[in-house]
Amino acid sequence: MLASVLETYESWDLKKLSIPSRSRLYQLQPVGIGTPLVESLTGYISRLAEAHCVNPGVLMEKQLATLVNKEYGGANLHRIYNYTTALNGSGVMAKDLVQALQKLTLRDDLCFLTLLTWDKLFPSRNLLRSVRAWCPSCYQEWYEKKQLIYEPLLWSLDVVKICPYHHHQLICECPHCHQKNTTLAWRSQPGYCSKCGEWLGLILSQESANRNALKKNELEQKIWSAKALGELIAATPYLNDALSPTTIALTLSKWVEQIAEGNIAEFARQINVPRNTVWLWCKGKNLPSLEALTNICYCFGVSILSFLTEENNNLSLSKKLGATEAKTTLRTRNKPFNAERVKFYLEELLKNDESPPLSMEEVARQLEVNRKTIYKHFPDLCRAISAKYDSYQKDYHKKIIEECCQEVRLVAFELHNQGKYPTESAVSELVSRPGYFRYKKVRLALREANRELEL
Ligand SMILES: [Zn+2]
Ligand SMILES: [Zn+2]
Incomplete structure (x- = not known):
């Protein structure tokens, strides 16, 4: 019988088909890998749970707990509520969960939703804030533009206090129920409070957001930090091998040499850190916290990414501050030209509606930078500032x-x-x-x- 069928339908191939393996959970695509606002792993879990029409708590308990069976509580949300921030971090909790999720979704890029690629780079203490933080304006804007609502990893870094796009302070307390959210909760949902379920998006006016709370220079530094860390997060997927803790010790030693003629005490004074601490960093015996490193980079106007990728940072530092020039600069307490700082300042100025607007002369005076230098670097921004000033003057x-x-x-x-x-x-x-x-x-x-x- 079979033989006759095969005769009739010779084209039938009875070999077993190779069907690619299916993932147990949806292969949901993470948001923004390779950008400053890449999604966090806990935010991804919330969206994945939503896609399966269950609460994140159920997803964790029914699907992940069996794969992460550890003494610290594994994926048992009830036992790890207060530590859920670590799921986005650089330690074993993040590692276990990434592995479990990759098994279930068959994705291989979920480690970039955590800080796992920085595991040897920054001490984990105070790396992530202990509760959920968000920018209400980002949520609202995405909602109005009908974009996907999600939770960026950047918001979970403790050193990031400001939204780099809206320049508001990040919020940690729900404006409706006045409670804080754990990073991942049983009923977490991007954009909504996990305690009362209310929508957290809101367009904040500049003054209610931070004008009162932060001095201008503080705001400037915090915006710089948020952008610099966003840049680092964005570059991380492509920089896997380049990020090494030895780079930190080497580069700091080099800077001590260039800026303070090798005098650690002098360098320590410049960055407001105890001498012994700097010595331990330079010898590679201790690692500076991410916050400390961000502050040092801000002081010398070198992005954190450049600092960590050796060739670039040498280039920019020697370009910006030749050894003698650097010494003179520090002695006279003049600020070196910091392109990023100046750019942020100009952009910030264009965004706010402070009246009367500043002239470029005034801007140069406030920045303590020659006006021609600013024009040379950012002609368009300068022209926009002058136009704003002129138009105000005319009116x-x-x-x-x-x-x-x-x-x-x-x-x-x-x-x-x-x-x-x-x-x-x-x-x-x-x-x-x-x-x-x-x-x-x-x-x-x-x-x-x-x-x-x-x-
Ligand atoms: Zn924002
Ligand atoms: Zn609430």
């Missing part, structure tokens, strides 16, 4: 002229009431801005008033 001038015209009119009528002839010199003696008679419009206003008085 302001127009407003003043109008005020003068009104005043001139009132004074003319008043003089007329007193039986005096409102000549230009008589009026100019009584108005608050007599010099403005040099403007045609003001002179015309007087002529117009006299015409009304039939003079």
Whole structure:
């Protein structure tokens, strides 16, 4: 029978087909790998749970707990609630969960949703904040633009206090129920409070967001840090092998040499860190925390990414500060030209509606940088700032002229009431801005008033 069938349908191939293996859970694509706002692993779990129409707690308990069977509590959410931040970190909890999830989704890129690639680079203490933090403006903007709502890994770094895009402080307390959220909760859902279930998006006005809470220079440093760390996170997938703890010790030693002629005490003074601490870092016996490293990089205007990728940082430092130049700079306490700092400052200035806007002269004075240097580096930003200033000046001038015209009119009528002839010199003696008679419009206003008085 079979033989006759095969004769009839010779093209039938009875060999077993090779079907690619299926993943137990959806192979949900993580958001933004290779960008500053890559998704966090805990946020990914929330979205994955949502895709399967269950709570993250159920996903963890039913699917992941069996694969992560560890003494610390594994994936048993009830036992690890207060440590869930570590799931995005660089330690064993993140590692176990990534492995388990990769098995279930058959994805191989989930480690980039954690800090696992930095595991030897930064001490894990205080690397991540203990509770969930978010930028309400980011949520709201994504919602309004109908974009995917998710939780960026950047928000979980303790040193990141500001949203690098909206320049607001990150929020840790729900505005509805005033409670804090654990990084992952039984009912976590991106954009919503896991305690009361309310939407957390909101467009904050600049002043309510941080004008009151932060001084300008503090804000500037925090924006710089958030952007610099975003840059590092974005580059991490491509830099796997280049990030080494020895680089930190070597580069710091080099900087001590270049900036303070090898004098650790002097260098330590410049960065406000105890001398012994710097010595331990330079000898590679201790690693600076991510926060300390961010501060050092900010001090010398070198991005953290450049610092960690050796050739680049040498280049930028020697370019920016030749050895002698650096010493002079530090001695005279002038700030070296810090392109990133200047750029952030200019961008920030363009975003805010502070009135009156600053002229480029004033900007240069505040930044303690030569105006020509700023123009050379950022011609477009400078032109935009000048245009904003000019436009304000024009409007302001127009407003003043109008005020003068009104005043001139009132004074003319008043003089007329007193039986005096409102000549230009008589009026100019009584108005608050007599010099403005040099403007045609003001002179015309007087002529117009006299015409009304039939003079
Ligand atoms: Zn934001
Ligand atoms: Zn709430």
